[in-house]
Amino acid sequence: MIMAFGGASIDGSAYRDVTHWAQHAPGWLDTAVTVWSAYGLALFAVLMVLAWWRARHQGAAEALTALAVPLVALLAYGVDLVLKSAVREDRPCRTLRVTTLEACPAHGDWSFPSNHAVIAVAAAVALLFVSRRLGALACGAAVAMAVSRVWIGVHYPHDVLAGVLVGILVALPAMLVVRRWSPALARRATATAPLRTLLSAS
DSSP states (O other), rough: OOOOOOOOOHHHHHHHHHHHHHHTSHHHHHHHHHHHHHTTHHHHHHHHHHHHHHHTOOHHHHHHHHHHHHHHHHHHHHHHHHHHHHHHHOHHHHOOOOOSSOOOTTTTTTTTSHHHHHHHHHHHHHHHOOOOHHHHHHHHHHHHHHHHHHHSSSSSSSHHHHHHHHHHHHHHHHHHHHHHHHHHHHHHHTTTTHHHHOOOOO
């Protein structure tokens, strides 16, 4: 049996409060939060595609920066997996006796940090480098995603806060590097026809 870290001593009471509120919230709200928590990451994929499509009309460097957004989100997810394996915090719904909106993940599906929060925040931060409007929308959606993971009962608050921090710490420096090198890389990439199609609308 794999021994797991228990995070209840950190903010277990706050977790209990949130899940209690969820149990007494209107049904439509719980349904909306549950659906968002399960499928909301698809919105970030749509925003990535939209950002790339618009960036193609602005220039090759901008389009290349947009294409880096999903790669940065994937990088953040990889960091998240490493942290999960290192910390091995069991899910709060397994440690505490609470009723949750969603079935508790199996033992070994570690809780810290929240991968949904990591991916959402990393994508949102990266999108800010492509479009402030789309990035701002993604930031709001990322906060909603982080909150939803506690609301449905699968994460402690500190799990999602750590996810937010990891997403920022991965995406911000990565996108700063991309923005610095994108003009030079774009000039090389547009020399080949397949990449030119990805980087230019003309």
